[in-house]
Amino acid sequence: MATKATAAWRSVSGAALPALRPHRISAASRRLCSSEPATRQKTPTKTSTLRPEPSPTHDWIGPPNPLSNLRPIVYRINEKESDLEKQLRKLRQETEDWNHSFWAKQNVSFSKEKEAFIISQLKAKGLTLRGEDGRRRTLSSEEMAIFYKSFLDRNQIRHADYNKEWYRRNFAITLLMAKVALDSLWKTVTEKQRQKKNSTPTN
16 A cells, blocks of 8 residues: 555656666757746755665656656566666666766755845846845846856766766667566477476377
């Protein structure tokens, strides 16, 4: 029975999940333009402590993390998990956590720098963050475009390193998935041959 802590998680067949969910830097500008402050949390790189225990039959997918905007995954653990399957599962889980950590840190950094930029620009105009009516002041899209470009330029190397690591991990996961599939096929073939041999009547 699902508890309140895991009620938001849903189960899916492991075969339905890709080797690694696409999340390229080309989408960074859309992510970084979010106006949601990511500085409210004091521990931005920790994944949810409300994760359900791994299941032997299905994977768990949780709600989007408020910092990384990624849905956490808990991969299933087969009861007869082979060494190759264990290696694959651990690499996929580690990659999920690595991906979450990168985007959580990146989004927190973006929110802090964005806030500082807005305050500095308003201060240069002799304005406070909030008007007399108590409403928060904003900058024009042209003014914010300067910050967005500046932020992406400053993080260009960081994004390039992320892309390299992304492809390295994705290749390793895909290769392991192929090995697991071949290993499973080989076991199936040998088992059928064994059964056929045992069922053949002897003179």
